[in-house]
Amino acid sequence: MLPDPLCDGFGRDVRYLRVSVTDRCDLRCSYCMKEDVTFLPRNQVLSLEELDRLGVRKLRVTGGEPLVRRGIGTFFAAMGTHLRAGRLDELTLTTNGTQLAAHAQSLAECGVKRVNVSLDTLQAEKYARLTRFGRIEQVFAGIAAAQAAGLRVKLNAMALKGVNDDEIFALTDWAAAHHCDLTFIELMPMGDIPAGTRLDQFWPLDDVRAHLETRFRLIDNGLNTGGPARYVTVAQTGQRIGFISPLSHNFCTSCNRVRLTCKGELYTCLGQEGSSDLRPVLRAGVEGEALAREIRAAIARKPAGHAFGYGPCSVAGQMVRGMNHTGG
Ligand SMILES: Nc1nc2c(ncn2[C@@H]2O[C@H](COP(=O)(O)OP(=O)(O)OP(=O)(O)O)[C@@H](O)[C@H]2O)c(=O)[nH]1
Ligand SMILES: C[S@@+](CC[C@H](N)C(=O)[O-])C[C@H]1O[C@@H](n2cnc3c(N)ncnc32)[C@H](O)[C@@H]1O
Ligand code: SF4
Numbered sequence: 001m002l003p004d005p006l007c008d009g010f011g012r013d014v015r016y017l018r019v020s021v022t023d024r025c026d027l028r029c030s031y032c033m034k035e036d037v038t039f040l041p042r043n044q045v046l047s048l049e050e051l052d053r054l055g056v057r058k059l060r061v062t063g064g065e066p067l068v069r070r071g072i073g074t075f076f077a078a079m080g081t082h083l084r085a086g087r088l089d090e091l092t093l094t095t096n097g098t099q100l101a102a103h104a105q106s107l108a109e110c111g112v113k114r115v116n117v118s119l120d121t122l123q124a125e126k127y128a129r130l131t132r133f134g135r136i137e138q139v140f141a142g143i144a145a146a147q148a149a150g151l152r153v154k155l156n157a158m159a160l161k162g163v164n165d166d167e168i169f170a171l172t173d174w175a176a177a178h179h180c181d182l183t184f185i186e187l188m189p190m191g192d193i194p195a196g197t198r199l200d201q202f203w204p205l206d207d208v209r210a211h212l213e214t215r216f217r218l219i220d221n222g223l224n225t226g227g228p229a230r231y232v233t234v235a236q237t238g239q240r241i242g243f244i245s246p247l248s249h250n251f252c253t254s255c256n257r258v259r260l261t262c263k264g265e266l267y268t269c270l271g272q273e274g275s276s277d278l279r280p281v282l283r284a285g286v287e288g289e290a291l292a293r294e295i296r297a298a299i300a301r302k303p304a305g306h307a308f309g310y311g312p313c314s315v316a317g318q319m320v321r322g323m324n325h326t327g328g
């Protein structure tokens, strides 16, 4: 949560900040970034002390891959102190899981209760291809370590036509067997990826749901975690499945979030260009009410929503800015 309830120009209360601690990543998922992507020079990236100044109530740490940022353990330890002192309500992260085995225990000791781990396939070879060189065993080990440390794990799987459309049941069964929640995500046209690839891979989640319903009875359960997912319960297994459908079921009217990039830009919408540069004030040591004022002014300009859309042979609203920069 941000310091006070913050209302934007459309009457939405914005209470949730997602922070990208790095744009760097140890993987190169082909739907997220190009193989030869250029990352920001390190001196443009906010220091972890500057990030600590934000004073938010609910923090999701993301990236790029948050666990590859040097010193990230110290950052989580500092955030853990805020958590114990009651200055922070929730501390969590979204990760590709490759480095989770090494960090899980200390994350739990810092007060992290749950992690979202991105896993789009269960097949080692396909995983290596999709991420360009990732080793799936590292992710499995990361998930096991997280659970052994007492963390709840939610899997995030992109729904990608022609890539993992043959694995929807396998992912669902794996999640059930490993006591993980599972969320499917629609592909957004973010990053410097050709429109043709997007059109080939976009798979609306209504189709994924219909596919699941050939085997399972899905009951809408109305659960709201404060995030964009609509959840169902699988009648046969009791497991929970979420659908994040920014294209086919746009959730912008209830949007409660803004994002801070690792450079200190506050993006008030994932799918629009407008941002406010908070780096000068963070670098100048501004905090408390003065910083909140800057954030409020930015939020007042939050746009209504994204303009993404897939036509028969064109893509609308494409953002060249990558998810790793804005923070997925
Ligand atoms: N368009 C859009 N997509 C979002 C937004 N927030 C999350 N997403 C998508 O949902 C994916 C999963 O987000 P997570 O990091 O797991 O967070 P979450 O689903 O909000 O988290 P919880 O519900 O707290 O578990 C992101 O990578 C994005 O693809 C948003 O505000 N707008
Ligand atoms: C950008 S990553 C950052 C955190 C971490 N590296 C990870 O992969 O979980 C966060 C999430 O964004 C999702 N993502 C990346 N590109 C996307 C796109 N074009 N559309 C929708 N989600 C995307 C990923 O699948 C991942 O679940
Ligand atoms: S989705 Fe996450 S793991 Fe994959 S390239 Fe993007 S930032 Fe890295």
Ligand code: SF4
Residues within 6 Å of the ligand: 246, 251, 252, 253, 255, 256, 257, 268, 269, 270, 271, 272, 303, 304, 305, 306
């Ligand atoms: S696209 Fe923008 S307005 Fe819509 S839910 Fe995402 S961040 Fe909010």
